[in-house]
Amino acid sequence: MRWRQLLGGVLALLLLWQIAAWLIHNPILPPPWTVLQTFGEELTQGSLLRHVAVSAWRIVASTVAALILAVPAGLVLGQSAQLDRLLAPLIYLTYPIPKVVLLPIFLLLFGTGNLSKIVLIATILFFQILVVVRDEARGIRPELIASVRSLGAGRIALFRYVYAPASLPAVLTALRVSVGTAIAVLFFAESFATTSGLGYYILIQSWGRVAYAEMYAGVVALSLLGLTLYYLTDWLEHRLAPWKFIQS
Numbered sequence: 225m226r227w228r229q230l231l232g233g234v235l236a237l238l239l240l241w242q243i244a245a246w247l248i249h250n251p252i253l254p255p256p257w258t259v260l261q262t263f264g265e266e267l268t269q270g271s272l273l274r275h276v277a278v279s280a281w282r283i284v285a286s287t288v289a290a291l292i293l294a295v296p297a298g299l300v301l302g303q304s305a306q307l308d309r310l311l312a313p314l315i316y317l318t319y320p321i322p323k324v325v326l327l328p329i330f331l332l333l334f335g336t337g338n339l340s341k342i343v344l345i346a347t348i349l350f351f352q353i354l355v356v357v358r359d360e361a362r363g364i365r366p367e368l369i370a371s372v373r374s375l376g377a378g379r380i381a382l383f384r385y386v387y388a389p390a391s392l393p394a395v396l397t398a399l400r401v402s403v404g405t406a407i408a409v410l411f412f413a414e415s416f417a418t419t420s421g422l423g424y425y426i427l428i429q430s431w432g433r434v435a436y437a438e439m440y441a442g443v444v445a446l447s448l449l450g451l452t453l454y455y456l457t458d459w460l461e462h463r464l465a466p467w468k469f470i471q472s
Contacts, residue, residue, distance in 0.1 A: 254437045263441040270438075275425040276445050279414065282338055282421065283406055283453065286345035287399070293346075294353035295395055299387045301354075302361020319355060323348045327413055336417040345409050352405065353398045360394035361387045396461040400454060407450040422446045 238256045245255040266272035301308045327344055334340040364386065414423025422442055430439035 251436055258437055259440040262437040263444050266441050275422050278420040279422040282341050286342040289346040290349035290353055294350045295357055298354045298357025299361050301358040303387055319351050331417055341413040344413055345406050348409055349402045352402050356394050356398035357391050360391045364390050393465040400457040403453045
């Protein structure tokens, strides 16, 4: 059913796109068939596939880095009220800051290659995942923790068998919500001081040459990348936390 809904949404979007192209009747909005043809040609014969691979690598690497750092930190803060009180002011002070403004600093510190983009995206995702995991771990019922402790479980056992499984759905939900943010930040980061990635392909290589069909092909590629990551996260959530989807 979900795939039929997705297909229906795609067909509706293509129809609206075609109608808009007819009404505007201007090269700035080519019809969808032209863009899809260009997309196929650029993917097989042009440089689009290379840019997709670079962007996908940056997204995956930054997401993995954010998970490795944020999930344990969130679980520790949720498990230790004293440590949470100590670090809460720092988190609340830095969380609302738009991390995108740090891109020039990261470019100076880490260069214009992959590392600066990965660090920027990972920094943004880190705070989103950290706060969600911490709040979820903090909200675990005390009687559940007490019952496990009565069996002789120490802090590490609680961390492994109580806090981590209980926080897993929150981690996956935060990750799924963060996909859109990661794609948007990636596009911005790849628009400066780089020669690869979909942001570069769309703004510099295509829009800069007034190659509108190629520009829209890049937008389609970026959209498909985000959609793929979203559904991959959704699939992981169904596989790793199936109890969330059991109807009572």
